[in-house]
Amino acid sequence: MKEDVGHSGKTWRSERLSALGSSIFSEVAAWKAAAAKDGADMIDLGIGSPDQPPAESVRRALAEAALQSDNYAYPATKDSMPFKEAAAAWMKHRFGVMVDPASEMVTLLGSQDGLAHLAMSICDPGDAALLPNPGYPIYAGSLALAGVEAILMPLREENGYLPDLDAISEEDWQRAKFILLNYPNNPVSAIADLTFFEKVLARAKDYGVLVVHDLAYSEMGFDGNEPPSILQLPGASEQAVEFHSMSKSFNMAGCRIGFLTGNREAVGALRELKANIDYGAFYPVQQAAVVALREAMAAPHKPKAGKLYERRRDLFLDALRAEGWDIKPPKATMFVWAPLPKMTWDRGEAWTSRTISQEMLKATGVVVVPGEAFGTEGEGYVRIALVEDESRLLEAAARIGRFIRGELVID
Structure with a gap:
């Protein structure tokens, strides 16, 4: 791929762009595109975009x-x-x-x-x-x-x-x-x-x-x-x-x-x-x-958006716990901030938030975001967005459980 460089040798890309956050988001997008090309049934718990419409x-x-x-x-x-x-x-x-x-x-x-x-x-x-x-x-x-x-x-x-x-x-x-x-x-x-x-x-x-x-x-x-x-x-x-x-x-x-x-x-x-x-x-x-x-x-007593995600949180985390991944319940938002699960199979090198996210997507079709995307203190975690309906969250938990146990491994 040719660099964006003119005849004078000047580049046509600002150095500021390199500092606009982690490139891991671009990587996750590439992982998703590859999975989609392979025909994966993706459950996208990556981007925090509400799956419900406004009233x-x-x-x-x-x-x-x-x-x-x-x-x-x-x-x-x-x-x-x-x-x-x-x-x-x-x-x-x-x-x-x-x-x-x-x-x-x-x-x-x-x-x-x-x-x-x-x-x-x-x-x-x-x-x-x-x-x-x-x-x-x-x-x-x-x-x-x-x-x-x-x-x-x-x-x-x-x-x-x-x-x-x-x-x-x-x-x-x-x-x-x-x-x-x-x-x-x-x-x-x-x-x-x-x-x-x-x-x-x-x-x-x-x-x-x-x-x-x-x-x-x-x-x-x-x-x-x-x-x-x-x-x-x-x-x-x-x-x-x-x-x-x-x-x-x-x-x-x-x-x-x-x-x-x-x-x-x-x-x-x-x-x-x-x-x-x-x-x-x-x-x-x-x-x-x-x-x-x-x-x-x-209508001050009408349930707020948080009620939906609270219900999803409880359902999803209960299902993950049954699969062997015990996560402390979040107190707010639409996200679960999860320490990396204890894997029961050896990949030959230590797991990082990036490698576990990538291999989980390849093996299960479930998309999560590596914690390192949010800064150095995010290493050792993944962020999971509760933006699918309850049946899909249960399906995601079941797939993740099989991945943790080594039943779904992509060479």
């Missing part, structure tokens, strides 16, 4: 708005306040947080849009930020694009997958422009309480560090857990911003809509950057999101 009323609102001829102008030329006002009302309803939709909120093309661009809008090249390890790949990728140094905070089981704030050196606290947190967490599915957030805010205030909280899984707590917003704490909006997404909790992943709220200077910086690079979310999508938020407020 019919939300789909109908989207369809009706899409039929309106005046909804095809640039979204920025229309009034985006209805969505932001609905989001602000939902923040008050869900968390008791008062938000000014005009000055303390910006609409996003999904929360990943905001996560990808926030560092560009609040940092300068050479700045530093504190990031979780393991962590969602765009966290590190956004810093690479912005020329910002990542100071990694290990998330380990012995600490409940919370960063050890005391282990961060004073020098790193002083250098950091912001600290990024994500609870409920992807990929480790851990949760955090307001006591932890109080400690973070106090430490961040001492050093003038902005707290950035990714709350994409707010409606996906298990066992009665209701994940909190950091903005619930007094004075938090002076020191923190928070990302929210319609993707997972409202089954609107393909619609690409979310928002950032909190500290108005940081929110305003991201709004200013986005005003220069896109024209906003498609207006019918905004209108559909308004319906979803209003219905959530009108």
Whole structure:
């Protein structure tokens, strides 16, 4: 394959691309393509994309708005306040947080849009930020694009997958422009309480560090857990911003809509950057999101998205346990963060998260993501997304059990 090099010897590929997260995601895509070519019956538990549609009323609102001829102008030329006002009302309803939709909120093309661009809008090249390890790949990728140094905070089981704030050196606290947190967490599915957030805010205030909280899984707590917003704490909006997404909790992943709220200077910086690079979310999508938020407020006792994944978690982990793979149940999200199983057959060399994921896919057709895709602290784990129906999850567990026992081995 020829390199993308011109006659002058210049390459046509930015070095930044090499830092946009682990190449393992591309490898997993290649593994899947090879398995599909071989005719495998794949059960894809890799990507965390909801397998359920949004409510019919939300789909109908989207369809009706899409039929309106005046909804095809640039979204920025229309009034985006209805969505932001609905989001602000939902923040008050869900968390008791008062938000000014005009000055303390910006609409996003999904929360990943905001996560990808926030560092560009609040940092300068050479700045530093504190990031979780393991962590969602765009966290590190956004810093690479912005020329910002990542100071990694290990998330380990012995600490409940919370960063050890005391282990961060004073020098790193002083250098950091912001600290990024994500609870409920992807990929480790851990949760955090307001006591932890109080400690973070106090430490961040001492050093003038902005707290950035990714709350994409707010409606996906298990066992009665209701994940909190950091903005619930007094004075938090002076020191923190928070990302929210319609993707997972409202089954609107393909619609690409979310928002950032909190500290108005940081929110305003991201709004200013986005005003220069896109024209906003498609207006019918905004209108559909308004319906979803209003219905959530009108029916507070209606089961949230987390109920579905809690039921799947219990079913799947019980089945895996019966097959010989005992995994601690996650407390939230749509993911299982699983330490590698104890294999009963010898492949001639040590198992890694990459090799076990690859060979499991070849042998069983079940797709999982190697933990190393999320950072060095992810080695020794795989992430499993509960995005198939219950019958397919039971089938996946049965196949995995046969793989663990060496009954399904591909030479």
